Amino acid sequence: MGVGPLSRVTAQVVTQGDVAITHEDVDRAHDRVRVSAARAQRGVFSGFRLLWLLVGPGILVMLGENDGPSMLSYAATGARFGIGFFIPFVVLTFCMAVVVQEMTMRLGSATHRGHAELIFDRFGPFWGWFSMIDLGIGNFLTLITEFIAIRAGLGFFGVPAWAAVVSALVFLFLAVITHRYWTWERTLLAIAVFNLVFVPVALLTYPNWHSVGRALITWQPLPGGLSKDTLIIVLADIGATVTPWMLFFQQSATVDKGLTRKDIHLGRIDTVVGAALAAIAAVATMLATAPLFAHHMTAENFQAAEFAQALQPLIGRFGAVLFALGIVEAGMVALVTISSSAAYAFGEVARRPHSLNLPMAEGKAFYSVLFLCAAAAGAIVLIPGLPLVYVVLLVNVVAVLAMPPALVFLFMLANDREVMGDLVSPRWANVLATSVVVFLTLAGVLFGISVIAPNIFAFLGGT
Amino acid sequence: MPSKDKGHSAITSSDQELVLSSLEPEQLAGLKKHLIPRRHLRGLEKFVVWSLRIYLVFMMAVVLYQVWTSLH
Numbered sequence: 001m002g003v004g005p006l007s008r009v010t011a012q013v014v015t016q017g018d019v020a021i022t023h024e025d026v027d028r029a030h031d032r033v034r035v036s037a038a039r040a041q042r043g044v045f046s047g048f049r050l051l052w053l054l055v056g057p058g059i060l061v062m063l064g065e066n067d068g069p070s071m072l073s074y075a076a077t078g079a080r081f082g083i084g085f086f087i088p089f090v091v092l093t094f095c096m097a098v099v100v101q102e103m104t105m106r107l108g109s110a111t112h113r114g115h116a117e118l119i120f121d122r123f124g125p126f127w128g129w130f131s132m133i134d135l136g137i138g139n140f141l142t143l144i145t146e147f148i149a150i151r152a153g154l155g156f157f158g159v160p161a162w163a164a165v166v167s168a169l170v171f172l173f174l175a176v177i178t179h180r181y182w183t184w185e186r187t188l189l190a191i192a193v194f195n196l197v198f199v200p201v202a203l204l205t206y207p208n209w210h211s212v213g214r215a216l217i218t219w220q221p222l223p224g225g226l227s228k229d230t231l232i233i234v235l236a237d238i239g240a241t242v243t244p245w246m247l248f249f250q251q252s253a254t255v256d257k258g259l260t261r262k263d264i265h266l267g268r269i270d271t272v273v274g275a276a277l278a279a280i281a282a283v284a285t286m287l288a289t290a291p292l293f294a295h296h297m298t299a300e301n302f303q304a305a306e307f308a309q310a311l312q313p314l315i316g317r318f319g320a321v322l323f324a325l326g327i328v329e330a331g332m333v334a335l336v337t338i339s340s341s342a343a344y345a346f347g348e349v350a351r352r353p354h355s356l357n358l359p360m361a362e363g364k365a366f367y368s369v370l371f372l373c374a375a376a377a378g379a380i381v382l383i384p385g386l387p388l389v390y391v392v393l394l395v396n397v398v399a400v401l402a403m404p405p406a407l408v409f410l411f412m413l414a415n416d417r418e419v420m421g422d423l424v425s426p427r428w429a430n431v432l433a434t435s436v437v438v439f440l441t442l443a444g445v446l447f448g449i450s451v452i453a454p455n456i457f458a459f460l461g462g463t
Numbered sequence: 464m465p466s467k468d469k470g471h472s473a474i475t476s477s478d479q480e481l482v483l484s485s486l487e488p489e490q491l492a493g494l495k496k497h498l499i500p501r502r503h504l505r506g507l508e509k510f511v512v513w514s515l516r517i518y519l520v521f522m523m524a525v526v527l528y529q530v531w532t533s534l535h
Contacts, residue, residue, distance in 0.1 A: 019493040021474050025482045032485040112489040113499065121499035130516065260487055351496055390533065394526065401522040405515040412508060419499060441518065448525045451532075 027357040057253035062274030063192035067334030068149020070240030078286035084220030093241040108254030115251040117348035143377035149331035156324035165378040202287035204315040239396030252344035343370035
């Protein structure tokens with residue numbers, strides 16, 4: 001039974017028998033029985049089985065964040081600026097993501113509450129609604145970009161825009177149709193691993209490994225120096241790895257999966273493995289499009305299909321097809337995770353049932369939010385003449401700007417002894433988290449300066 | 464008290480035992496309606512939270528300005 005500081009209150013209610021057991025509880029209990037059985041056994045195989053049972057939210061959130069706009073940002077980065085500065089930079093941003101996401105996993109495991117729920121309960125509705133507005137706007141804009149990616153990727157195969165949007169919505173429906181968190185998670189994990197398709201695409205460009213190694217070790221300067229354009233790419237790449245929806249998603253998924261304090265160590269491994277896989281895919285995408293930079297091709301206005309078409313003479317039809325499929329997969333997986341994050345947050349705030357274990361009849365509100373958000377975003381993408389790549393980069397920039405306020409609440413909750421008990425963040429984690437907040441805020445301020453006073457960078461030696 | 468969900472297969476007493484023996488009390492869906500006690504922001508916390516809120520509103524205005532200049 002519970003060992004957290006909140007257990008005293010809840011244990012009392014259970015003893016009094018004043019609680020209704022739901023199907024959601026029964027499904028989660030079955031999952032926990034398997035975890036307990038694996039934990040009770042000794043040996044390497046049991047250890048791996050336990051890890052297999054507990055991984056999920058961390059890998060999903062990281063590969064989910066390698067979404068359509070992120071992959072397009074990485075593609076634009078490789079094509080316009082090469083790899084010298086950005087490979088180590090992207091690795092750094094994934095390290096930041098680990099620092100941040102570990103806190104959400106710890107919070108979810110310790111409190112069994114979602115992020116939105118905790119902010120509302122602990123800090124009141126005033127700050128809760130601010131966080132929800134940030135999340136709602138961010139999620140909706142990001143969902144639009146997922147449809148942009150899906151539309152553009154399928155466009156490579158000649159699929160019309162409306163058919164691409166409908167396919168994505170059908171995919172979303174199929175992903176949640178089992179009404180079982182475990183099945184949803186495993187299916188999505190299997191599809192999310194396809195994000196690594198960018199690795200063979202990168203290999204087809206025959207990268208110069210000496211240059212890649214040198215880039216990682218020496219961290220070369222930003223090509224062209226600081227300017228408005230380079231800052232947008234820098235911010236878009238940061239927004240490709242750390243965004244507010246990730247905080248809400250991983251904490252809610254951790255709770256829905258049923259992780260407890262005993263699982264935190266393996267939850268950390270889940271998060272780190274997810275970040276490593278996502279970093280590999282991100283770097284591979286930059287390597288894949290770097291030849292466009294080397295061949296001095298103008299990639300400023302490329303969309304996903306155009307990246308694939310431009311790469312075709314260099315990597316062949318097969319490589320171009322893989323690239324386009326990778327963009328589609330990135331959009332599809334993120335469509336599911338971001339819609340789920342919106343539905344979880346809605347349920348937590350509205351005090352309605354919120355779980356992927358819910359049968360449709362019990363979770364009408366939850367599933368309605370999940371589908372309606374996605375359908376509305378899909379409809380917007382069908383508007384003709386939308387500047388797609390610009391929207392994509394801008395959404396990542398907005399995500400970075402919205403992160404510092406979201407991180408401060410996460411930071412306060414992770415250090416709240418009343419809800420976390422002895423699982424409050426250690427000093428080193430606080431130093432790292434504070435550095436991330438300062439770094440993101442400064443990046444946003446630099447972007448603001450570049451927009452308001454663009455000439456200042458020329459004065460400082462940029463372009 | 465433990466109950467069955469209307470419109471679905473009944474939750475049996477063995478289900479109840481399974482749930483109560485394998486889930487922590489806070490994990491029960493029915494108990495999530497109980498609020499976690501509220502805490503109030505202290506001076507420095509209030510300052511940081513408000514500063515970042517103002518920062519976000521200002522930066523959103525900058526983004527809108529950037530979009531407006533790009534479109535014109």
